[in-house]
Amino acid sequence: MSKQPGSSTAAQSDQPDTTHPADGVAPVAEAPRPARAPGAPVLALLAIGWLAAMLWSTREAISSAAAGLTAISLSAFALPGVISAALVAGAAVALAVTGLLARRGVDRATLRFVVAVGTGLLVGLAAALAINLTYADNATTNTIAGTSAAAAIIGGALAGARDAAPVGAVVTAALGTLVFVVAFSRARDPLFDLFGADGSQASLVSAAKWVSRTESLLAGLLAGLLAFGYLTWARRRALRRDPATPALRWPAYLVAGAGPGLLLLLAEVIIRIGGRTLLDLASALSEADAVAQTSLGTSRVDNGIWVLFVGALTALVAFGRTLGPAPHDDEPEPVED
Template sequence: MSNEPGGPTAAAPDQSEATDTGVDDHPTTGRAAPAPGATVLALLAAGWLAAMLWSTREAISSATAGVTAVSLSAFALPGVISAALVAGAAVGLAVGEPVARRTERVTLRFAVAVGAGLLVGLLAALAIDLTYAGDVTTRTIAGTTAAAAVIGGALAGARNGAVVGAVAAAALGTLLFVVAFSLARDPLFDLYSAGDTQQALVNAASWVSRTESLLAGLIAGGLAFGYLTWARRRAERDGDDAPRWPAYLVAGAGPGLLLLLTEVIIRVGGRSLIDLAAALSDADAVAQTSLGTSRVDNAIWVLFVGALAAVISFGRTLGSPTADEE
């Protein structure tokens, strides 16, 4: 009798069979996580580009001679190009994200993002032509700025908008930090210098550069992690696919990759301006070579440190296996 159905010792149904109904408790739409705050990010990036264009114009206008104007233009070119890259990516993301939410047509989303980047580039080039002195220097800055904005828009056409937004936000924060770090550069140089010899000064400058690159990488990784965490929470709320660890790796390395891309644009599109500045004197030639090498080193530092910081930060949010079993 104990084995009769409904008896006191009748076998209970398997809990796994009872609960496994084949229905996911957290269904997803299959769409990539959206990019939160894309419009605000686009406005901030466009404002930063406008600020860089204005500061470059003021620096060139204050030059007392044409030779000085050429040198200042070459020094300011990397900042303008990096700002145009970020602005093109941010504006392209803000315009392309609504399209991505309404359709799965990758080509249309990419075309809209590129068109937005092209618009940013044309407006920036027009502003340069109207407000800068009309010479070969102006045309070089305008052309490379427009090209950088278009390339940024093309990057915004990627399928995963959250990663693009994280890269743009982290890159913008990194650029802001580099400008703010200039206030601490002289005190750090005095701190690192161990004498007045030439070698001591070179070593101090090297340590200042490494400190800046390390801090910039940490900021890039932290901002990328924070943005993707924000995007993940929104994705979980809306049922979209949350970013996984490769997204954090790419987003953390993204600002460094953009800095390397900036250097490529400078050496291709801005080669004539760099060569013109280097031809002014032997000291200018050495300065341009040194600055180019320093920018590449800084980009590599930001790339690796940012990627490690973002991935490690993401890893710390994962529960330990022991805690999950308990």
């Protein structure tokens, strides 16, 4: 039977094809969101508390100095602790604020970075204002305030990274490392005796070297374990929310373990640039002060390098121990005659 022009079949064939070429094709799956940083508000509070403690202890040390020259020397000695605390505080508070925005659906990269830098700026301004209001009004105070503000801004910028969980691990490990270094100072005298310090100059130098290495080694181990523990915790929380969340790969653990050492080295760069005036004033007091400042700077760099490598290695080893054996093919390979 032939098809007539007026038939329904012909009418259907004359209709334009409205089917979209993409119809019937499965939509492309969205890229998985990176794991969030759990406990960021608590980290922010702890970091702010540590910064406040460093500012208070520095103020007490400077105020107790009997002479202006002693105040300059003490300010230079306390500057690294304040800068490190400001760097970590800026990162921790910015991490908490960006995490709050992410939970509300605002997670664009540019906006996240701008908010992180702005949060670090607010932390830095608050620290600088507290220093100017509570410390003596002089050039030393202005140097500490300005350098602390710069460190907080840089820390906030670091928290603007896309993957929040490794940043949270770095902040946690860095904060734990800073607390450990201060607590370790109480064990220095017994360790000097343990490493053979008998009062002579040579024995004191040798013992100081071994005490510093012991401190750096233990700090690196602690940093790596804290970073690994935080990432493991973040992974478990992410799986509770979404079982399809991809697992973090080994570079995340490497960066998290090395992060505290990198922050210590970054703090040293900030100190040598922003605090150059204060360090020069302290070095100009006497030849002994110049030697002391040079020795302290070298020791801080060595400590940062040790913490970096030991922390990275510890985190990687801990991560490697969680990996299961490689799957094996159950079917035997065919044997050729």
